[in-house]
Amino acid sequence: MFDNLSDRLGSVFDKLKGRGALSEQDVRDAMREVRIALLEADVALPVVRRFIDAVTEKAIGQDVLRSVTPGQQVVKIVNDELIEMLGGEEPATLNLDAKPPVVIMMVGLQGSGKTTSTAKIAKLLKEKHGKKALMASLDVNRPAAQEQLAVLGQQASVATLPIIAGQQPVDIARRAMESARLQSADVLLLDTAGRLHVDEALMAEMKAVAGVSTPTEVLLVVDSLTGQDAVNVAKSFTDEVPLTGVVLTRMDGDARGGAALSMRFVTGKPIKFAGTGEKLDAIEAFDAKRVAGRILGMGDVVSLVEKAAAAVNQEDAEALARKMAKGQFDLDDLRMQLRQMQNMGGLGMLAGMMPGMKKAKAAMASSGMDDKVLVHMDAIIGSMTRKERANPALLNAKRKKRVAAGSGRQVQEVNKVLKMHQEMSRAMKQIKKMGGLKGLGALFGGGGMGGMGGGMPGLDGPGPGGLPGMGGGSKSGPSVDPNTLPPDLQKLLNNK
Template identity: 80%
Template sequence: MFDTLSDRLGGVFDKLRGRGALNEQDVRDAMREVRIALLEADVALPVARRFIDAVTEKAVGQSVLRSVTPGQQVVKIVNDELVEMLGGDAPAELDLNASPPVVIMMVGLQGSGKTTTTAKLAKLLREKHGKKPMMASLDVNRPAAQEQLKVLGEQVDVLTLPIVAGQMPVDIARRAIESAKLQAVDVLLLDTAGRLHVDQQLMDEMKAVSAISAPKETLLVVDSLTGQDAVNVAQSFGGEVDLTGVVLTRMDGDARGGAALSMRAVTGKPIKFAGTGEKLDAIEAFHPGRVAGRILGMGDIVSIVEKAAETIKEEDAERLARRMAKGEFDLEDLRTQLKQMQNMGGMGLLAGMMPGMKKAKQAMAASNMDDKVLVRM
């Protein structure tokens, strides 16, 4: 989702790297362009201003300007400040350190992907954290909302609270906690009702559920495609309930990225997860350092390795390696590798994670080379 911003910043830093020496005015001119790029990416003005001031203060120092590679030094400073703006070096993890069932309350506006994210998170907890999760829908307003969560629960093989018609959200929350205790559930995810806009009825309902369930985590799900509105929503919710983190959905879209870049700085709440697609396994922990690397065109090799480990069986990889070493690689082997690439997210996603692949990714887009080609193969 940071393609436009990445292209703009790449152009600025290519100019800096191409110059053998820099003076203070060169740095300030470059930072002016960076500031414009951030604002065009829908980053909040106060956040962009603080970021530019911090980078400029460090970049105009004599130790940078007189270094052998001043352009690279400036890029490093920008990278460090980006990581800090996004939340620091380490990802913010879920706090599950409590007596089971640990309650996670999911909140957000209608249409943000909250219910699907609840199922994605439950699947992640079961498969990667070895937990026994359970989901309960507290949405009595949206037609078929509870039925939707039940269907998703069947798809991800996670328990869901049986539906009882006519119950109010607070009563459903009480019943969910009791049911979770009886079934030795580790983590209980409460999918609260969404609204088309922030209103007092929604806030009062959330506060009542929170008082009953005492959630260890209260996660706000926001749509990253809404840009600065996502940050405004986070501020509104944060003023009413004690948020512990944010989940940004549709991070695989073509939005400008301002929500991700502004969220931590404006709300003070960490981005804990990012939704990266429609599939129920398309959710990943938000790593500020990796995201900063993608924005600056440095790639994200660690994420590629993790995706490969999750989707490619070790014995299959060894078999293909042996065949290639013997010169026996054929079209069937190529088809297997293309399918593996597709399972890892497709050519576009992988190209965006590889250092120096920006031009190759642009060439693929210009030639209409996409994953549909792989499907036909």
């Protein structure tokens, strides 16, 4: 979503980092380019002005101009101000401590994704917070809106209020409150009708529902693709109901990102959730520090670790660990690793979360490489027999042709998959020599995370170690010092 803005800011900061010293004029020239980049990203003008003034004031201070690395100091100031603009250091959370049922009222424009977001939040509260939730649709205007929420409730295994034809929103809200009490529900989510912000009748209905249900949380759902008009939408709803937070949908889309950067300033309310896809589990708590890190190309290691933890099956991981300790690694194991990468969001998503991988991600895009490569590799391995997957040495020229034909790929691609497996298998044997699983730390310190390199169909040549297909990775390098990791990751690792 922030790719264009990230590229523009990256080019500005690359110029600053390349200089030994900065003058006040250098800083002002850089801020002029940053201002243009933010405006092109659809950030609201008042937000841009405030942001640039704050950064400029700090960046032209003597501590920056006289520092050893003034360019990096400016980047840090921009990072800090981005975090502040997006919501501050601490992620905003829902107030779930009120007397149950805690009422969460979802409001927003037509087509902003309220109904899906309602189901996503209910599922999240159930699975991660252990809350019993009840959902109720108050949308009597859009055809099949109530049926849609009922279907989503079945998919998320969350109860929904039975539909009574002809009942009006205020009456539905009263019945939902009573039903939530009878069912001892912890949380009641009210999905209100989508409305145009100029529709006074629907706005009045929304306020009447709020009066009946006295919601603890009123969440404004905003489509990130709305652009500059998101500012007007937010202001209209802020004037009508006491908003407590914002939910941004389609954060995985190709919007310019201005809505996300403007929303906190315009509403004065925190962004609490971000929708990152169409699936019901594609929602995450909004974290300003992580988003700022992605915008500035610093990566998001904590999110990467969390995605890995969610994608990896514990039993499969333990089974693979036992095989690795014996120096074993066959093509079925490689196939499992490729599928886990797909579950984590694919190569582009992973590269965007890894620090220093911005240029590698651009190289992937320019070479036409995308997540289809993972699908192709999976198809190649799937076209082999069980014996061939267990013992790749059986794959002679004739068998390779058969595998290529069966998967619809070229023999050269089959060879690249086999080469990747050979290098990873060699790494597993190194682990065995180092003393089994205890050798993993040394191997990681040696660069390359298990030697996962060797080229992937679609992108050859050297690249940063550690990402399959981005090259071989260096075979020697400094060990990883835990103290150099981001504070959030240190905390996460310590908790483990």
